[in-house]
Amino acid sequence: MTEATYTGALDLAAGAFLLTAVLIVWRRELSAIVRLLAWQGAALAVLPIIEGIYQREPAPIVVGVVVLLLRAVVLPILLARAVGTEDQERRESTPLVNTTASLLITAGLTVLAYAVTQPIIALDRSPTTRALPAVFAVILIAVFVMVSRRRALSQAVGFLMLDNSITATAFLITAGVPLIVELGASLDVLFAVFVLGLLTSHMRVAFGGTDLDQLRELRD
Amino acid sequence: MTTALHNSPTVPALGEGARAAPPAGALAWLSGGLTAALGAVGVALGLSVIFGEPRQLRIGWLLPLVGVRLDLDPLGGLFLVATGAVSIAVGIYAVGYAQRERWARFPLAILPLFVAGMLLVPAAGSITTFLVSWELMAAVSLFLVLSEHRREAVRSAGVFYAIMTQLGFASILLALVVLSAAAGGDAFSTISAHVHDLSSGTKTTVFLLTLMGFGSKAGLLPLHAWLPRAHTEAPSPVSALMSAAMVNMGIYGIIRIDLQLLGPGPNWWGLTLMIIGALSAVFGVLQASVATDLKRLLAYSTTENMGLITLSLGAAILLRSSGAPTVAAIALTAALLHLLSHAAFKTLAFLAAGSVLAATGLRDLDKLGGLARRMxxxxxxxxxxxxGASGLPLGAGFVSEWLMLQSLIHSPADGNTTLALAMPLSVGAVALTTGLGIAAMVKAFGVGFLARPRSAAAEAAQEAPASMLTGMTLAAAACAVFAVAPALLGPTLRQVLAVLPTVGGHAAGPQLGTFLRLPGVGGSLSPGLLAAALIIAVLLTLGLSRWGARHRPAAAMAPLWASGADTLSSRMQYTATSFAEPLQRVFDNVLRPDIDVEVTHFAESQYLVEKVTFRSRLADPVEQRLYTPVIRAVNAVAEWVRGAHTGSVHLYLAYGATGLLIVLLVTR
Structure with missing residues (x-):
C-alpha cells in the first residue's frame, strides 16, 4: 500500500464515520438509526485495519476484526432486537430539537471540532492526526444526540456513538491501541448495552413508555 | 481465660449474639493482636530511629508518578513511639472489649488499618506520601466512628466528623500543594533545602492553611466541634486511639511543616499559636468542667490539652525569636512531654470510661456512682x-505543666512588649486551665465512681475482663513513668530537640534527671523523690495511727445520721450537674446555659410545692455562634443550586455537554 492510498483510505474511513453520524442525526426511524450505527461501526473497524495493512503488523488487524464483530454486528443486532420489541415507539416522534436545527447544530459542532483540534494536529502532522477533526466532531455530535433525543433507545445509540468516536480518536492519536485495552473497552460497552436494555424494559414497565422526560417524576 | 469471662451474667443474650457472629472471638483476638503488634513495631522502629541513624524507604511503584517515600527522623520517631504505645494498650484492651460489646466484624477488621495509617503519617518523607497516609487515617477513623451506625447520634457525629476532617484535609492539601509548587519538590528534604527562596506571602499562606487543617485534627478552637461528638459516639477503644494518638498528628503537622520546614517563622506565628492554644485550653476545660457525659468530658479535656501544647509551641517560637533559646527549649520540651503524657493518661481515661460503659451502658455521670466497690x-x-489529667503532683501531666509554667515565667524581661504582655497572660490561662481541670477531673472521678450508685445499671456493674484490665494496666504504667520518673524520657527528648533547630532545639534543654534542672533558669524539681516522700509519709501516718489505735477504746456502732430522713439515699449526693453548678454560675456569660426551672404547686395551696423540674441544657456556644450561620448559608446555597436540578436527563446531559465545550474552548 502506497502512502497516497493509505492517506486516502484513512480519510475515506474517517469521512464515512462522520457521515454516518450526521445521517443518524437526520433520520428519525429507530431501525434506520440502528442500521446506520452498524455502518459507523464498520467504518471504525476499518481504521485499525488500514493501519495494520500499511504498517504490516497483525495486531491492529486483529483489533479491527474484533471491533468489526462487536460494533458492526453484535451491538446493532442487540439494539435491533430491542427496537423489534417496541410496539408503537419505532420513531423518534417528537425530538427536543427539530431536524433542520439539528443538522445546523451538527454543522456548527463539526466546525468547532476542527477549531479545537488544531493544537493536537500541530503536535504531529501525520495522516492519522489529520483525520482527527472528523472523528472528534462525532464525539460532539454524539453528545448532542444524547441531549436532544427522548427515547431511551436513541440515548443508547448516542452513547454507542460516543464510545465509537472515543475509540476512533484513540486509534488516530495513539500509534495503536493494545489489544488488551481494546478488548477491555469493548467488554465495557457490551455490558453498558445490556444495562441500557435492562433499564429500557424497566422504564417501559414503570412508565408505559421509554420517554426519558418521564424520569422527571423520580426527582425527590 | 477469655471465654470464661465472656460468659459473665451481664451479657445474657450472648448465645444469640454468638450465633449471629460466630468468629467474633477469633476475630477479636486477631484484630486486637494485630493492632498491638503494629503498635509494638511502631515503638521499636521509633526508638531505633531516635537513638540510631535516620531510616529511609522508597517504594517507587506503589504510588503513581512519585512513589512512596518514607523518611524517619527522631521527630517522626517520637510520634511513632507515642502512637505505637497507645496502640499496644488499646489492642490488648480491644480483645476483651470487642467480645464483651459484641463489636461488628467490619470495625474490628479495620482497627489495625487505622493504626497503620497513624504510624505512616509521621514516617512520611514526601508530601504525597504524607497526604495519602493522612487520608488513610482520616477515612478509616470515620468508618470506626460509624461502628454503631444504627444510632442516630452516631450518624450525626459521623457527618460532623466527615465534613470537618475532609475540610481540614482539603486545607492541608492546598497548603502542601502551594508549598511543593513554590519549593519545587515533593520530598520534605527538597523543600527544606529550598525554603529560603520562598516569599513571605507563600509562607504565610501555607502557615494559615496548615494551621486550619492541622488545628481541626488536633481539636483546636474553633474547629473542635467534631471532637466531643466523635469521641463520645465512637467505641471506647477507638475513642482512646483518636484522642490519644490521632489528635497528636495535628500537632505533628504543625511541628513538622510550620516549625521545622518553614521555620523560623515571624513573631506573629508564635502569637497566633499561643492565642489559639490559650483559647482552646480555657474553653475546653470549661466545657469539660460542666459536662455530665463522661466521654464528652474527656473529649473536651483533649481540646484543653492540645490547646496547652499549642500554647507551648507558640511560646517556643516567640521565645526563640526574642533571643531566649534556652527558655524556648524548655517550652518545646514541655510541649513534647505533655503530648506524650496526655497520650498516656487519655488512653487510660478512655479505656476506663469504656470499661464503665461496657459494664453499665451509661456515660451520664448523673446516673453513675458507686463503682469503686463494684469495679x-x-x-x-x-x-x-x-x-494525670488534673496536672497535680504525682500525676502524669504534672511535670510537663510545671515545665510549661517555668518557661512562661522565665521569659527574658528586656523591654520586649509582646513578650511582656503575652507571657503573664499565658501564665494566667495555664493556671486557670489547670485549676478548672482539677474541678472537672474531681467531678468525673468523685461523682462517677465514688458514693452510692444513682441507677440500677450502675448498681449491677461488674468488673471488666482480664484483657481490658491488662490494656489499662499498661497505660497506667506509662502514666506512672511520666509522673515519677520522667528522667527515663530525658535522652529521647534531647534527640528530638536536636532536629528542631528553628525553635531553639540546639540550646541546652532542661535536664530530666532525678532532679529536673533548668539550665539558665533557677528551677528544679524531683518528682521521684516527691513520690518517695509521699509514700513514706503515708506509711508513717498509717503506722502511727495503727500504733495509736491500740490505746483507744473500742469503737461503738450506731446507725448513720441521715439528716433526719429514714435512710441515706443516692438522691442526697452531689450530682455532676450540681457539682459544676457554681462554675456554671461564674462562667455564665461564656457557657450560656439554657436553664429551665419549673415549680408545680399543689392545687390547695400555693405555698406547698408538689414538684420542681430542673432542666439544664449546655450547648457549645462557639458552635452555636459560628457553625449555625455557616450551616444555614450552605443550606441556602444548596437550595438555590437545587433549582438547576429539574430532574430532566436531557438537561443534565446538556450541562455536561456545555461544560465539555467550555473546557475545549478555554484550553485550546
Whole structure:
C-alpha cells in the first residue's frame, strides 16, 4: 500500500464515520438509526485495519476484526432486537430539537471540532492526526444526540456513538491501541448495552413508555 | 481465660449474639493482636530511629508518578513511639472489649488499618506520601466512628466528623500543594533545602492553611466541634486511639511543616499559636468542667490539652525569636512531654470510661456512682488517669505543666512588649486551665465512681475482663513513668530537640534527671523523690495511727445520721450537674446555659410545692455562634443550586455537554 492510498483510505474511513453520524442525526426511524450505527461501526473497524495493512503488523488487524464483530454486528443486532420489541415507539416522534436545527447544530459542532483540534494536529502532522477533526466532531455530535433525543433507545445509540468516536480518536492519536485495552473497552460497552436494555424494559414497565422526560417524576 | 469471662451474667443474650457472629472471638483476638503488634513495631522502629541513624524507604511503584517515600527522623520517631504505645494498650484492651460489646466484624477488621495509617503519617518523607497516609487515617477513623451506625447520634457525629476532617484535609492539601509548587519538590528534604527562596506571602499562606487543617485534627478552637461528638459516639477503644494518638498528628503537622520546614517563622506565628492554644485550653476545660457525659468530658479535656501544647509551641517560637533559646527549649520540651503524657493518661481515661460503659451502658455521670466497690480496678485506673489529667503532683501531666509554667515565667524581661504582655497572660490561662481541670477531673472521678450508685445499671456493674484490665494496666504504667520518673524520657527528648533547630532545639534543654534542672533558669524539681516522700509519709501516718489505735477504746456502732430522713439515699449526693453548678454560675456569660426551672404547686395551696423540674441544657456556644450561620448559608446555597436540578436527563446531559465545550474552548 502506497502512502497516497493509505492517506486516502484513512480519510475515506474517517469521512464515512462522520457521515454516518450526521445521517443518524437526520433520520428519525429507530431501525434506520440502528442500521446506520452498524455502518459507523464498520467504518471504525476499518481504521485499525488500514493501519495494520500499511504498517504490516497483525495486531491492529486483529483489533479491527474484533471491533468489526462487536460494533458492526453484535451491538446493532442487540439494539435491533430491542427496537423489534417496541410496539408503537419505532420513531423518534417528537425530538427536543427539530431536524433542520439539528443538522445546523451538527454543522456548527463539526466546525468547532476542527477549531479545537488544531493544537493536537500541530503536535504531529501525520495522516492519522489529520483525520482527527472528523472523528472528534462525532464525539460532539454524539453528545448532542444524547441531549436532544427522548427515547431511551436513541440515548443508547448516542452513547454507542460516543464510545465509537472515543475509540476512533484513540486509534488516530495513539500509534495503536493494545489489544488488551481494546478488548477491555469493548467488554465495557457490551455490558453498558445490556444495562441500557435492562433499564429500557424497566422504564417501559414503570412508565408505559421509554420517554426519558418521564424520569422527571423520580426527582425527590 | 477469655471465654470464661465472656460468659459473665451481664451479657445474657450472648448465645444469640454468638450465633449471629460466630468468629467474633477469633476475630477479636486477631484484630486486637494485630493492632498491638503494629503498635509494638511502631515503638521499636521509633526508638531505633531516635537513638540510631535516620531510616529511609522508597517504594517507587506503589504510588503513581512519585512513589512512596518514607523518611524517619527522631521527630517522626517520637510520634511513632507515642502512637505505637497507645496502640499496644488499646489492642490488648480491644480483645476483651470487642467480645464483651459484641463489636461488628467490619470495625474490628479495620482497627489495625487505622493504626497503620497513624504510624505512616509521621514516617512520611514526601508530601504525597504524607497526604495519602493522612487520608488513610482520616477515612478509616470515620468508618470506626460509624461502628454503631444504627444510632442516630452516631450518624450525626459521623457527618460532623466527615465534613470537618475532609475540610481540614482539603486545607492541608492546598497548603502542601502551594508549598511543593513554590519549593519545587515533593520530598520534605527538597523543600527544606529550598525554603529560603520562598516569599513571605507563600509562607504565610501555607502557615494559615496548615494551621486550619492541622488545628481541626488536633481539636483546636474553633474547629473542635467534631471532637466531643466523635469521641463520645465512637467505641471506647477507638475513642482512646483518636484522642490519644490521632489528635497528636495535628500537632505533628504543625511541628513538622510550620516549625521545622518553614521555620523560623515571624513573631506573629508564635502569637497566633499561643492565642489559639490559650483559647482552646480555657474553653475546653470549661466545657469539660460542666459536662455530665463522661466521654464528652474527656473529649473536651483533649481540646484543653492540645490547646496547652499549642500554647507551648507558640511560646517556643516567640521565645526563640526574642533571643531566649534556652527558655524556648524548655517550652518545646514541655510541649513534647505533655503530648506524650496526655497520650498516656487519655488512653487510660478512655479505656476506663469504656470499661464503665461496657459494664453499665451509661456515660451520664448523673446516673453513675458507686463503682469503686463494684469495679475496683477500673476505679483505680480512672483515678490514675484523672490525677494525670488534673496536672497535680504525682500525676502524669504534672511535670510537663510545671515545665510549661517555668518557661512562661522565665521569659527574658528586656523591654520586649509582646513578650511582656503575652507571657503573664499565658501564665494566667495555664493556671486557670489547670485549676478548672482539677474541678472537672474531681467531678468525673468523685461523682462517677465514688458514693452510692444513682441507677440500677450502675448498681449491677461488674468488673471488666482480664484483657481490658491488662490494656489499662499498661497505660497506667506509662502514666506512672511520666509522673515519677520522667528522667527515663530525658535522652529521647534531647534527640528530638536536636532536629528542631528553628525553635531553639540546639540550646541546652532542661535536664530530666532525678532532679529536673533548668539550665539558665533557677528551677528544679524531683518528682521521684516527691513520690518517695509521699509514700513514706503515708506509711508513717498509717503506722502511727495503727500504733495509736491500740490505746483507744473500742469503737461503738450506731446507725448513720441521715439528716433526719429514714435512710441515706443516692438522691442526697452531689450530682455532676450540681457539682459544676457554681462554675456554671461564674462562667455564665461564656457557657450560656439554657436553664429551665419549673415549680408545680399543689392545687390547695400555693405555698406547698408538689414538684420542681430542673432542666439544664449546655450547648457549645462557639458552635452555636459560628457553625449555625455557616450551616444555614450552605443550606441556602444548596437550595438555590437545587433549582438547576429539574430532574430532566436531557438537561443534565446538556450541562455536561456545555461544560465539555467550555473546557475545549478555554484550553485550546
Amino acid at each position: 475496683p480496678v477500673t476505679t483505680v485506673m480512672f483515678g490514675i488517669a484523672a490525677l
